[in-house]
Amino acid sequence: MIAAAVLALVSGCKVDDSEKDNVNVVAEGYHIYMRTAGHVLTPVLRTLDVARKVDMYAKADQEGQYALEDRYFPNYKVRLYDDRCVLSGYEGSSEIVFDGKSITEEGASWNCRVEGVSAVVRCTASGQWDIIVDLSGTVIESPYTIDRITMSAGSVYAEDGSEIMFNGEYVYEVETEGGFTEAVVTESGSVVSRISFAVTEPTKAVFRTGYSGDAYLYSVDGMTFHFYDGGFNLHLDMTGLIERSEDIDVTLSPAVSGTGITVGYMGESSYWRD
Amino acid sequence: MKRHVSSIALTAVFLMLFIGSTADVSARSRDFVFWQGSELRLTWGGIPLDYVTINNSISTPFTYGYPTIADEMLYSRYYGGDGYLSGAVGLTYTYRFRKWFELSGVLTYSGYYRNFYDKYTDKLAFLGSDNQISVMPYVRFVWVHTNLVRMYSGLGLGVSFVTQSWNDATELTVLPAFALTPIGITVGTWIYGIAEFSLGNTGMFTLGLGYKF
Numbered sequence: 001m002i003a004a005a006v007l008a009l010v011s012g013c014k015v016d017d018s019e020k021d022n023v024n025v026v027a028e029g030y031h032i033y034m035r036t037a038g039h040v041l042t043p044v045l046r047t048l049d050v051a052r053k054v055d056m057y058a059k060a061d062q063e064g065q066y067a068l069e070d071r072y073f074p075n076y077k078v079r080l081y082d083d084r085c086v087l088s089g090y091e092g093s094s095e096i097v098f099d100g101k102s103i104t105e106e107g108a109s110w111n112c113r114v115e116g117v118s119a120v121v122r123c124t125a126s127g128q129w130d131i132i133v134d135l136s137g138t139v140i141e142s143p144y145t146i147d148r149i150t151m152s153a154g155s156v157y158a159e160d161g162s163e164i165m166f167n168g169e170y171v172y173e174v175e176t177e178g179g180f181t182e183a184v185v186t187e188s189g190s191v192v193s194r195i196s197f198a199v200t201e202p203t204k205a206v207f208r209t210g211y212s213g214d215a216y217l218y219s220v221d222g223m224t225f226h227f228y229d230g231g232f233n234l235h236l237d238m239t240g241l242i243e244r245s246e247d248i249d250v251t252l253s254p255a256v257s258g259t260g261i262t263v264g265y266m267g268e269s270s271y272w273r274d
Numbered sequence: 275m276k277r278h279v280s281s282i283a284l285t286a287v288f289l290m291l292f293i294g295s296t297a298d299v300s301a302r303s304r305d306f307v308f309w310q311g312s313e314l315r316l317t318w319g320g321i322p323l324d325y326v327t328i329n330n331s332i333s334t335p336f337t338y339g340y341p342t343i344a345d346e347m348l349y350s351r352y353y354g355g356d357g358y359l360s361g362a363v364g365l366t367y368t369y370r371f372r373k374w375f376e377l378s379g380v381l382t383y384s385g386y387y388r389n390f391y392d393k394y395t396d397k398l399a400f401l402g403s404d405n406q407i408s409v410m411p412y413v414r415f416v417w418v419h420t421n422l423v424r425m426y427s428g429l430g431l432g433v434s435f436v437t438q439s440w441n442d443a444t445e446l447t448v449l450p451a452f453a454l455t456p457i458g459i460t461v462g463t464w465i466y467g468i469a470e471f472s473l474g475n476t477g478m479f480t481l482g483l484g485y486k487f
Contacts, residue, residue: 016357
């Protein structure tokens, strides 16, 4: 009996505490938003960003070009020709084809193939661009494919009329709407997630590099556009192993650094800071 | 907490040995007598060096940030409640061939249990468990043998069957099992208390009761 008592006493060795306090259902919504920003919106907006940086490079003297190469294209060899600029990188190349005008001139239209996205970047007005994506020529990071997207972006100006930059990067005000698909095959079956997205208001974005840790998941090779001062509405339709249909509301605070990200999902709301 | 556990362990050791030593108080006054025969032992060993214990001793907290949206939905669906390890519960049959040599068959069980809950409803979804059953022949060399007290060393080698169950899926793995006992002590005659220090599937610190017949 004593042995049984001792057994009973020691056999219940608790080694794990309940994880209940760490559970946050809204994190799924945050995850979907961050994936959208990092893996879909970023590569599309990147075409404009690279085009503008190439434009700056083309206008610079040789010393300026060295500095710009170091600053914006450290992982690329930059080859500038009369009608195009080729960026050769370890994991692929990008090509910007000029039309004879600077991309900052109204009416300019450049054909860009940047990091898998083929698009025409068109200057519609001073400091305003449309990015028209050629879906058939676009391959973004697996397992994502863009189904449709419209995006326009504009420069952001200070009161004195100068263009606002942050850490040497252009700041854009973005309007976008579209959808993408994530197709994943697991051991148990496949899951297809279709996500539609639209900004709730013009939303600012600035390019950031050096993401690591968990944040790396939301970037492409540690690089992503950071969105702030605006918001998004997203909708998830998931089929296959899981059937889900959920709305996600994202509100982004005006702070460019330490942006407050408020996510509404499944009737609950949570806050992150990025 | 550590002091609390130490107190329980020490109390248990003394209890085992006390039970054994009081089973036949007259034994200490008699000359040592050996007879061939059998024994059954029921033991519990803390900190067994087995797959179940090692695999579940380091917590992996509930996390987000899976590589895809699908993974996020699939793998963060459930969260764990409190998780428990059983330690190594052992049943041993022994035959005494010589006063210094005994041969045993050891059967041990070690398990880990954790309820998992659906994060959307907080309702119990399933019981996750790992179970390990080990069987091994075990030789014991008795180097102190009196009527009341035996001290010994031993070695066993065998095989383990591990089942891991998670959300209706069960996986079976076969692994080697072993027990190396540098020192063990029994106190008592017909019924005796056991305390051992071992490395292996039987547990690092083992307590129990035995019966000679």
